[in-house]
Amino acid sequence: MGCASSIHISDRVVYHSGKESEEAHSPPQHTNTTQHCKTTLTEVQFGPMKLFKDPLQVLLVFAKEDSQSNGFCWACEKANFRCSVARTPESALECFMDKQHDLVIIDHRHSRHFDAEALCRPDREEASVMPLINAGFNRRFVENSNMMACYNELLQLEHGEVRAQVKLRAGNAIFMALDQSQEAIEITSEDQVIQYVNPAYESIMGYQPGELLGKEIIEVPKSEKNKPDLLETINSCIRKGKEWQGIYYAKKKNGDSVQQNVKITPVIGQGGKIRHYVSINRPLNDNNKVREKTNIQSNKHKDRRKGSLDVRSTTSRGSDGEKTRTRDGHMDYRLICTHSGTQLYQCSSTSVINIINAAQESSPMPVAEALDRVLEILRTTELYSPQLGTKDEDPHTNDLVGGLMTDGLRRLSGNEYIFSTKQPHHIPSHLTTPLSLNDIPPRIAQTMENEDSWDFDIFNLEAATMKRPLTFLGLKIFSRFGVCEFLNCPEATLRSWLQVIEANYHSTNSYHNSSHAADVLHATAYFLCKERVKQSLDPIDEVAALIAATVHDVDHPGRTNSFLCNAGSELAILYNDTAVLESHHAALAFQITTRDDKCNIFKNMERNEYRTLRQAIIDMVLATEMTKHFEHVNKFVNSINKPLAAVEENGGNGDEESVKSILTSPENRILVKRMLIKCADISNPCRPQELCIEWAGRISEEYFAQTDEEKRQGLPVVMPVFDRNTCSIPKSQISFIDYFITDMFDAWDAFADLPNLMQHLDNNFKYWKGLDERKLHSLRPHPE
Numbered sequence: 001m002g003c004a005s006s007i008h009i010s011d012r013v014v015y016h017s018g019k020e021s022e023e024a025h026s027p028p029q030h031t032n033t034t035q036h037c038k039t040t041l042t043e044v045q046f047g048p049m050k051l052f053k054d055p056l057q058v059l060l061v062f063a064k065e066d067s068q069s070n071g072f073c074w075a076c077e078k079a080n081f082r083c084s085v086a087r088t089p090e091s092a093l094e095c096f097m098d099k100q101h102d103l104v105i106i107d108h109r110h111s112r113h114f115d116a117e118a119l120c121r122p123d124r125e126e127a128s129v130m131p132l133i134n135a136g137f138n139r140r141f142v143e144n145s146n147m148m149a150c151y152n153e154l155l156q157l158e159h160g161e162v163r164a165q166v167k168l169r170a171g172n173a174i175f176m177a178l179d180q181s182q183e184a185i186e187i188t189s190e191d192q193v194i195q196y197v198n199p200a201y202e203s204i205m206g207y208q209p210g211e212l213l214g215k216e217i218i219e220v221p222k223s224e225k226n227k228p229d230l231l232e233t234i235n236s237c238i239r240k241g242k243e244w245q246g247i248y249y250a251k252k253k254n255g256d257s258v259q260q261n262v263k264i265t266p267v268i269g270q271g272g273k274i275r276h277y278v279s280i281n282r283p284l285n286d287n288n289k290v291r292e293k294t295n296i297q298s299n300k301h302k303d304r305r306k307g308s309l310d311v312r313s314t315t316s317r318g319s320d321g322e323k324t325r326t327r328d329g330h331m332d333y334r335l336i337c338t339h340s341g342t343q344l345y346q347c348s349s350t351s352v353i354n355i356i357n358a359a360q361e362s363s364p365m366p367v368a369e370a371l372d373r374v375l376e377i378l379r380t381t382e383l384y385s386p387q388l389g390t391k392d393e394d395p396h397t398n399d400l401v402g403g404l405m406t407d408g409l410r411r412l413s414g415n416e417y418i419f420s421t422k423q424p425h426h427i428p429s430h431l432t433t434p435l436s437l438n439d440i441p442p443r444i445a446q447t448m449e450n451e452d453s454w455d456f457d458i459f460n461l462e463a464a465t466m467k468r469p470l471t472f473l474g475l476k477i478f479s480r481f482g483v484c485e486f487l488n489c490p491e492a493t494l495r496s497w498l499q500v501i502e503a504n505y506h507s508t509n510s511y512h513n514s515s516h517a518a519d520v521l522h523a524t525a526y527f528l529c530k531e532r533v534k535q536s537l538d539p540i541d542e543v544a545a546l547i548a549a550t551v552h553d554v555d556h557p558g559r560t561n562s563f564l565c566n567a568g569s570e571l572a573i574l575y576n577d578t579a580v581l582e583s584h585h586a587a588l589a590f591q592i593t594t595r596d597d598k599c600n601i602f603k604n605m606e607r608n609e610y611r612t613l614r615q616a617i618i619d620m621v622l623a624t625e626m627t628k629h630f631e632h633v634n635k636f637v638n639s640i641n642k643p644l645a646a647v648e649e650n651g652g653n654g655d656e657e658s659v660k661s662i663l664t665s666p667e668n669r670i671l672v673k674r675m676l677i678k679c680a681d682i683s684n685p686c687r688p689q690e691l692c693i694e695w696a697g698r699i700s701e702e703y704f705a706q707t708d709e710e711k712r713q714g715l716p717v718v719m720p721v722f723d724r725n726t727c728s729i730p731k732s733q734i735s736f737i738d739y740f741i742t743d744m745f746d747a748w749d750a751f752a753d754l755p756n757l758m759q760h761l762d763n764n765f766k767y768w769k770g771l772d773e774r775k776l777h778s779l780r781p782h783p784e
Contacts, residue, residue: 067145075150184281206253223249496599512556523680524549544616551589623674730771
């Protein structure tokens with residue numbers, strides 16, 4: 001073949017094949033001038049983006065067919081690359097001009113222009129590749145017709161030079177998009193030197209094109225309208241790698257101040273260090289304010305709360321109507337549903353209503369009025385729902401319950417917030433070579449050594465895996481429980497499934513990301529090892545619980561159901577404003593599992609067993625919806641805990657049989673599984689204090705971001721107390737523990753025996769109470 005420059009492909013990866021004998025496998029025989037291998041689309045990770053491109057196109061320029069050319073043909077076929085073979089310089093040039101290949105491999109063993117033997121002889125250390133580089137080549141391959149050697153070389157090239165070229169070409173498109181954006185965008189270096197501003201930024205701020213480039217942020221004039229410590233607060237936040245969002249006054253070149261809604265995002269680069277900061281600025285002009293005010297006023301009557309929610313739990317371990325004491329010492333009357341009451345609700349509602357109507361006729365007026373209310377509840381779905389009251393003194397509880405247990409305040413403005421359910425959920429390219437349990441890096445394996453302990457630190461694993469804890473922890477826990485054996489699926493399929501599920505969690509969410517899923521999976525595995533849980537559940541139940549925990553928040557957008565319903569999102573419309581996210585999580589989990597055999601962990605299951613497993617998974621995921629929180633907890637207490645307590649109190653013969661009957665009935669196994677995943681899902685207050693504090697910060701940040709977006713969109717603010725400028729995080733945690741956590745975990749502890757969790761819960765409650773008594777709003781006390 002002629003030299004590479006004769007084909008003139010200096011911006012491509014041009015490949016030289018030297019000569020060194022090595023025994024080869026029998027390669028496939030290719031006699032055609034051009035050979036095309038089967039192809040698939042490939043995905044390239046580019047920072048937070050994923051770029052999709054056609055399969056790699058490879059041109060093999062070999063004067064004659066031999067084991068080396070056949071080795072590369074086979075390697076292209078195995079790697080799913082498109083492969084063309086040319087025998088002459090003329091045909092090679094014609095083929096390249098037609099298809100513009102990504103990779104060109106030229107056989108240079110018989111060159112008349114270079115001493116190939118001298119350049120490529122392996123026993124000469126002083127041999128130089130400079131003549132090849134000067135001629136246009138940028139890599140040399142010493143002859144090796146071993147097919148796996150060719151395959152590995154192609155993979156290295158694809159992930160090196162070729163992928164770098166793809167990223168560079170994409171970079172031009174990205175900057176073109178930034179230039180066209182109507183939002184003002186600024187990119188600074190890690191040292192806060194301005195590296196890019198788009199035309200919208202220059203126009204809004206009154207600068208000439210290129211005038212700001214190279215300047216340090218401190219050189220740009222600052223507005224005096226900002227609070228004195230605002231800049232320090234912003235810098236403190238972003239230097240920790242956290243996103244900051246809020247209102248900021250920027251000073252134009254002419255000296256005027258402009259109020260902007262600013263989001264500053266640190267960009268993590270190689271080595272885990274912050275390399276850039278991206279600032280997106282949206283001016284809050286008068287028109288926006290007028291429009292926002294109009295939207296708020298037009299929906300004001302829809303946003304007014306009818307008092308606050310009295311959410312006293314109905315799950316205490318006492319007699320009906322008993323008076324109990326909350327953690328803060330206040331007396332509290334609670335209505336306890338009896339076991340017979342639960343059975344009453346589950347029988348024919350018409351019969352019950354008829355009985356109550358008959359009782360009303362002979363009852364005194366106060367009783368008749370009370371029975372009217374009972375009838376009203378029975379005619380709706382409110383039996384287990386907390387009732388509205390007037391409790392304005394506790395707005396944190398009000399907002400928490402309103403935000404988590406309602407489907408939103410409907411608005412008629414037509415202002416829709418779109419979460420598309422039609423966006424493709426792709427499998428990342430790295431899934432083609434999934435990690436093996438035996439190949440887990442030692443540092444990560446060491447982090448997971450105590451994963452069977454409740455005090456396991458999920459944040460250490462998050463850091464060690466670069467925010468991919470679900471795949472690694474899932475591999476270990478699923479292996480411990482023998483999930484592959486139960487499902488009759490290869491380990492490679494399970495690994496691919498874990499990776500694709502984790503890829504569909506939003507790493508940009510501060511709370512509902514794959515670290516939360518891994519945390520819930522860990523808690524689920526821990527609960528499954530408790531003796532009474534093991535007595536109740538079958539192997540299929542355990543597998544269902546582990547899978548449900550893994551997928552229970554997949555593709556969570558970082559917003560509540562109320563937000564999606566208020567915004568008129570596509571998901572809310574699809575699921576009729578009912579259990580919107582939970583329905584989406586369950587449906588999407590099965591969609592992405594079953595559409596590709598490479599990650600279909602259910603492929604080899606018997607049909608009826610699969611349907612049973614699928615139903616159990618769906619039921620558990622739907623149980624994480626908070627609107628039915630009290631219903632699930634009450635049914636668990638009345639159907640399981642109270643009967644078990646009665647058996648223990650009565651003693652006598654047949655105790656073991658009675659306990660077994662209670663634990664293993666099909667209805668009660670469902671209640672145990674629901675309670676298990678509910679407790680795992682919101683177990684943060686029962687974690688060791690440092691983990692509890694971190695989770696509290698993350699969920700607060702997600703709620704703050706939702707409130708910010710509701711205000712920007714002119715939507716009803718579902719949880720007004722979660723305003724990042726005024727919220728008391730300790731108060732919100734105290735309310736959450738008092739109204740949702742305490743009684744649920746009392747019931748779960750009575751069943752599963754979890755003294756360590758209850759001790760953590762008590763310690764954490766005292767911690768938040770101490771901060772609140774000092775009137776602190778932050779996660780931690782201020783340093784002395």
